[in-house]
Ligand SMILES: Nc1ncnc2c1ncn2[C@@H]1O[C@H](COP(=O)(O)OP(=O)(O)OP(=O)(O)O)[C@@H](O)[C@H]1O
């Protein structure tokens with residue numbers, strides 16, 4: 080279970096998160112939507128322990144992430160995977176070595192075993208052909224899929240996705256959505272997904288929260304969000320130019 | 327009038343606060359660098375398992391800078407001996423040139439020249455490489471995989487520099503002294519044999535180990551400052567450029583300052 084309790088965060092004078100609280104149950108797929116710059120990535124980074132909030136706490140299975148020492152953070156992160164917005168591949172390792180990196184560095188298996196796991200993940204994300212390519216030689220969407228393969232290679236219990244489907248074609252997006260659903264169904268993975276893509280949000284979410292100017296303004300099931308009467312939410316999910324949101 | 331005074335005031339406030347900010351940043355940065363060095367020494371126990379990476383870094387910093395190192399050492403030695411030789415020859419003292427050369431190269435110029443070259447070559451590369459990783463979330467990705475960036479990135483770079491800088495500075499000393507020999511032969515009328523004997527007579531063990539100690543300290547300074555700048559890079563490509571520039575400048579300054587203190591520690595009458 081991920082508990083975010085009343086966190087606030089400021090960068091300089093800008094308040095990026097203002098008293099945000101979320102509770103994400105085990106096995107749930109929780110989607111965070113909101114405009115660019117609303118603070119979505121910042122929430123994920125708090126959950127992963129890269130930022131400590133100015134106020135409030137972040138708890139992973141009851142253990143406090145903020146303020147924990149680097150050893151404790153390392154332990155907590157062992158059960159997490161993070162898909163970064165840009166993929167964040169190590170640029171001097173090829174695709175296969177990138178995916179294998181967490182296994183190799185922690186010596187989780189022999190070379191043969193690691194190869195087998197990596198091949199399986201690459202096949203899952205249709206990356207077999209790119210296995211020997213360098214990150215600079217593949218497209219943005221492929222980088223994202225490699226990043227995803229790397230995030231799931233240690234079979235984490237919690238996966239944090241930062242815009243998993245941006246930069247992917249509709250078919251690939253549907254495929255990633257299916258993968259997220261399948262990991263939830265078969266492995267009971269808890270997912271926190273940040274996205275702009277409403278179609279994908281409706282497909283995968285158990286619950287959706289909308290972030291606006293650093294606060295959660297609405298949180299509910301996809302159907303509740305679809306039927307929301309909040310003008311901000313309506314404008315966002317319908318993608319209208321007119322409404323209360325400044326554009 | 328009031329407005330002007332108020333603007334003036336806020337300018338002064340702004341000036342002080344920006345000076346203060348810079349100072350705070352410097353203190354924070356120095357602390358960060360010291361902690362980084364400390365952490366690197368803790369991670370040294372993994373040096374053997376990271377030997378491939380260390381050798382790769384040694385190749386990058388050492389072998390690739392070999393040509394430049396050779397030219398700088400050779401011509402540095404030639405310039406030094408030419409200047410001193412021409413003056414000394416007026417007094418018939420050109421025999422002193424070999425003694426001068428080995429002393430200057432061993433005590434000071436060997437490690438100093440090499441440090442300058444390696445700062446430009448691998449210090450800058452380290453800051454740029456790690457800085458790029460920082461701004462493209464790769465360092466975060468490492469931490470997310472529970473991989474310690476100090477163990478994975480910083481320690482191999484510092485260790486490789488600690489091996490390559492002393493090695494290259496011995497090479498620089500030899501080549502610099504050789505450059506002096508060439509000038510002495512062609513311009514000052516000393517035979518190679520004479521030169522060699524005089525050099526051999528004036529090699530002191532103390533000069534050698536102080537020189538090597540210096541190059542070892544320089545290695546730690548350059549690599550840790552460069553890695554620290556890389557790790558603290560912010561704001562995209564612009565920040566990477568800034569980190570690289572600052573790491574080169576501060577490495578030069580620290581090499582000069584610390585170099586002076588080591589010299590004064592060993593030759594200033596304290597020891
Ligand atoms: N490390 C940082 N230092 C300073 N400001 C930051 C930092 N990280 C984020 N911000 C600021 O916080 C705000 C929210 O950023 P965040 O990355 O969370 O947005 P986002 O919702 O993920 O947007 P996008 O959809 O474009 O990725 C932005 O205004 C950004 O400039």
Ligand SMILES: [Mg+2]
Pocket residue numbers: 119120121164241
């Ligand atoms: Mg974002």
